[in-house]
Amino acid sequence: MTDLKKFFEPKSVAVVGASKKPDKLSTAIMRNIINSGYQGTIIPINPKETEIMGYTCYPSIAAIPGDLDLALMVVPAAKVLASVRECGEKGVKNVVVISAGFKEIGEEGQELERQLVEICNEFDINVMGPNCVGVMDTNTPINASFTAAAPMKGDVAFISQSGAILLAALDWSSTVGLGYSRVISIGNKANTNEIDYIEEVANDPGTKVIMCYVEDITDGPRFLKVAGEAAKKKPVIIYKAGVSQAGAQAASSHTGALAGSDLAYDTAFKQAGIIRAHSMTELFELAIAFTRCPIPAGDRVAIVTNSGGPGIIATDNVELKNLQMARFAESTIQDLRENLPKESNIHNPVDVLGDARTDRYQYALNKVLEDPNVDSVLLMMCPTAVTEPVDTSKAIVEAQKAHPEKPIFTAYMGGPILAEGAGISAANGLPTFTFPETCITCLDGMNRYRKFLGSLERKQAPAQLQVDQ
Incomplete structure (x- = not known):
């Protein structure tokens, strides 16, 4: 098998079956290649046209001047074999067969696919597909597919x-x-x-x-x-x-x-x-x-929540997944005892209570992150009348920046009330979900x-x- 790199970094791409008809699949593929910002040479293939979308059109692969890195087949299955053979004779080593109608339809298609493989092996061609959407590389960039959006x-x-x-x-x-x-x-x-x-x-x-x-x-x-x-x-x-x-x-x-x-x-x-x-x-x-986020250094999880029920659910799931509930250092427990309300649970899971505002969340989160017995943190937020999702989310982001080696997962257990805060966490690279089980x-x-x-x-x-x- 030859190098696959030209599937992703081709200097030239041919679309076999390109068309001027707006409802054709090949038209969508041509448009996607162009709109992706692809900087290489785009070559439509159609024996009935001389130009498509502003690009010179050739009647066949054989008629293309110079080398070709990648060919896309968007023709009926019965016509694919002849075009792939042309690719082999021209020295094209990478072909994407988008066309369907091969082994997925039964014996007839299976025989067609067997012949396709035979041709590809004869000419040392890599074929992606058949019966596929195409290929994309966002760094090249190229979108050689019929996706609705890049x-x-x-x-x-x-x-x-x-x-x-x-x-x-x-x-x-x-x-x-x-x-x-x-x-x-x-x-x-x-x-x-x-x-x-x-x-x-x-x-x-x-x-x-x-x-x-x-x-x-x-x-x-x-x-x-x-x-x-x-x-x-x-x-x-x-x-x-x-x-x-x-x-x-x-x-x-x-x-x-x-x-x-x-x-x-x-x-x-x-x-x-x-x-x-x-x-x-x-x-x-x-x-x-x-x-x-980084891979945690160990399996010890700390939980910070403003509601006891979700804390119990998260604790159950930690143990069910053979993770460990972190056991805080005595100094952490003492600091939490002195700075959180007496009704708070200062052991893991830390319950900062339903009336917690940003400052309380911030303190508890930073304390558990500083604890050497903690490898990762799950922070949960339920919407109450005093919850400050936006400011609290900004504090979570700052805490992650201060402790980049420890992943923080966030579960915003609500809808519109918490949406802006969840958006801040997600936009700043935190894994952000709705429920603790996912985290x-x-x-x-x-x-x-x-x-x-x-x-x-x-x-x-x-x-x-x-x-x-």
């Missing part, structure tokens, strides 16, 4: 086997401020797959976190080796769908996936240091956590990754993933 720039690489999930996720991410370095729609995975792209983004300096949605893994041993190496460099978070019998059958009909044993995946992920998400929301919440789940994922990094010096027997061989 992704925000950030440091998460998102690899997805499902185009629909990718499209939905990108739209949702803009509402929570989650940005991406690279977005990769792998579709049917004809001759490149999630393993190849995990390996590629693991070496991308613009990527801090690797996030994947997959329905199957086709090469277990190589997956473990590559993902394990990637996890040594940056967190790898995967949501594996198709875990039930019905889900496995649905996965097979969706992208022609072969689903393996869920237990085998679970075991292998743990051995490789991969963080497994068990829902779409958890996948993205973990990505937010890893991009916004604890993220802390659990970060703690598991911390333990994995700490175990790297110990020799482990090679693991085997016996699925989809």
Whole structure:
């Protein structure tokens, strides 16, 4: 397999099937490439046109003067093979087949995809797809896809086997401020797959976190080796769908996936240091956590709240996730006793009471952050008549700046009353959620990754993933 880098940093891009018709998918892709600010050469391919969107149009790949780094196939499946062969003859090594109609539709499409792979292997072509949305890199920048809107720039690489999930996720991410370095729609995975792209983004300096949605893994041993190496460099978070019998059958009909044993995946992920998400929301919440705060030095959690009930819920979840409730130093307990109301709970969880204003929150938060027995803090806020969400949020941000080595998770347990304060926390890089369970789940994922990094010096027997061989 040749270098995959030109999928993300091409100097020239051809859109095979480009059209002047505004309702065509290829038109949306051309528009996205142009609007992304791409600085390379854009080449529409259509034998019936001489110009599209102001760019010189060529009748075929063969007619393009000079070299070509990347070709996008947006033609009916029956026409893809001839165009890919043209790419091979011209020396194009990277092709994105956006077209559907391959193995996901049954035997006829499966044979077509087999021929596609045969051509690609003959000419040493990397193919992304078929049946995919496209590819994006916010640092190049390029958006060679049919997404409705460009992704925000950030440091998460998102690899997805499902185009629909990718499209939905990108739209949702803009509402929570989650940005991406690279977005990769792998579709049917004809001759490149999630393993190849995990390996590629693991070496991308613009990527801090690797996030994947997959329905199957086709090469277990190589997956473990590559993902394990990637996890040594940056967190790898995967949501594996198709875990039930019905889900496995649905996965097979969706992208022609072969689903393996869920237990085998679970075991292998743990051995490789991969963080497994068990829902779409958890996948993205973990990505937010890893991009916004440092990995805690240990598993000792302190809780600061203005309400006893949420404190109990958070405490339960800390213990359920095998984290530890921090035991404060005697000096911390004494300072809290002397400076908080006598009705406050000065032990963990610290209850600053429902009438707490900014100064009380600020004092309690800074005190627990200063405690050497605390590795991370969960701060919760419920809306009362005297709660000061905006000023308190500004104080939380300042506390994080004073203690950058200790992550602060915030749970704003309300709606419009707390929205502005929550926005301040999120805008300043704090992982900000509505309920404490989400915060604890993220802390659990970060703690598991911390333990994995700490175990790297110990020799482990090679693991085997016996699925989809």
